[in-house]
Amino acid sequence: MDSNQMSPRGDFSVKRNSDLYSAFVKKGVEESFQFLFQKRPDLLECEISEVGPDFPSFFGLMKMSGDQHEVISIIAFPKETLVGLAKGSFDVGDPVESKYLRECLGELSNIISGAIRGQLLAEGLKIPLCLPETSLGQQCLLDSTDLFLKLKFNLGTEPFHFYLTIRSTPPAIRKIS
Amino acid sequence: MDLSHFKILVVDDHAITRNLLRKSLSNLGVLTIVEASNGKEALQRLEKEAVNQSPFSIIFSDWQMPEMNGYEFLLAIRQRASYRDIPFIMVSAERDPAEIIKAIRSGANEFIVKPFSEEVLRQKIGYLIKTKQVA
Numbered sequence: 001m002d003s004n005q006m007s008p009r010g011d012f013s014v015k016r017n018s019d020l021y022s023a024f025v026k027k028g029v030e031e032s033f034q035f036l037f038q039k040r041p042d043l044l045e046c047e048i049s050e051v052g053p054d055f056p057s058f059f060g061l062m063k064m065s066g067d068q069h070e071v072i073s074i075i076a077f078p079k080e081t082l083v084g085l086a087k088g089s090f091d092v093g094d095p096v097e098s099k100y101l102r103e104c105l106g107e108l109s110n111i112i113s114g115a116i117r118g119q120l121l122a123e124g125l126k127i128p129l130c131l132p133e134t135s136l137g138q139q140c141l142l143d144s145t146d147l148f149l150k151l152k153f154n155l156g157t158e159p160f161h162f163y164l165t166i167r168s169t170p171p172a173i174r175k176i177s
Numbered sequence: 178m179d180l181s182h183f184k185i186l187v188v189d190d191h192a193i194t195r196n197l198l199r200k201s202l203s204n205l206g207v208l209t210i211v212e213a214s215n216g217k218e219a220l221q222r223l224e225k226e227a228v229n230q231s232p233f234s235i236i237f238s239d240w241q242m243p244e245m246n247g248y249e250f251l252l253a254i255r256q257r258a259s260y261r262d263i264p265f266i267m268v269s270a271e272r273d274p275a276e277i278i279k280a281i282r283s284g285a286n287e288f289i290v291k292p293f294s295e296e297v298l299r300q301k302i303g304y305l306i307k308t309k310q311v312a
Contacts, residue, residue: 035292036193089193107191110241111291114270121273129271131241 012069012125012166014149015048021116021149021164022046028115029075029153029162032108037085041153041160049148049163057137058082058101060109064117066127071120071166073113075105078158098136105134116164125166178303183311184209184231188219188238188250189268194291198237198268201295205302215242216250227259234311235302237289240269240280248280255284264310266301268293286310 059076086100109132149164187198213219240247254260266287305311
């Protein structure tokens with residue numbers, strides 16, 4: 001299925017629309033990486049996860065809450081992958097300051113989520129753009145029984161992941177440590 | 178297109194995007210680029226340059242920013258006689274046509290969606306010159 005194919009009107013389930021949503025997430029991730037880092041990641045896997053993601057500790061998160069739906073997108077990196085991106089972007093050496101890591105996570109989340117939101121708007125789902133949240137070194141579990149679209153990308157180092165879910169009521173995020 | 182005399186204000190809360198804009202504008206021949214990380218800081222920059230009688234040619238501003246966002250910043254400068262004629266280009270991840278129209282109706286001269294290319298910047302600046310919105 002290509003990204004021009006429409007989902008059933010009003011049905012925003014990531015399970016039923018997984019082909020469509022994975023196509024435009026892939027496009028959004030590729031274009032954002034090209035823009036910010038002049039690199040193009042390869043999509044390795046795409047799956048629907050039955051449980052909320054227990055994701056690595058370096059992530060950017062966007063919660064876009066509308067009147068009837070909330071869209072949550074998360075981009076999560078192994079530390080070394082993120083450090084490599086920050087070094088390349090800011091031309092800095094070790095140790096890389098946390099502000100540079102947050103910069104990469106924040107703007108990546110912002111631009112990718114903007115691209116996803118644009119597609120969802122075209123599908124009839126109106127949600128506002130918001131400021132991204134970032135976390136460095138805080139292991140988190142998204143307390144949710146919702147289904148997540150999980151995409152695994154390769155950037156020549158350790159893979160990174162992108163998660164997307166669309167739900168009608170907001171889940172809570174529980175800090176583990 | 179000679180942009181060497183241009184003085185441009187780049188407003189974005191993310192240094193990574195300010196760096197990209199700075200690099201692209203430099204590649205296009207702009208020699209003077211001033212940065213601010215939100216609308217509030219940008220207003221301070223504008224006031225400082227007004228005192229020095231060295232106005233900006235164009236403002237590039239993000240929309241989603243803490244402290245004062247790009248839309249609030251746009252409204253603020255369009256209400257001030259000293260800055261209201263400076264061309265304003267909104268640069269944002271925002272893709273909602275209704276929001277883009279809202280920005281244009283509120284005084285933005287152009288709108289650029291992130292991610293963008295250097296060619297898009299060149300075209301937008303070229304259009305402002307061609308339509309005599311900036312010289």
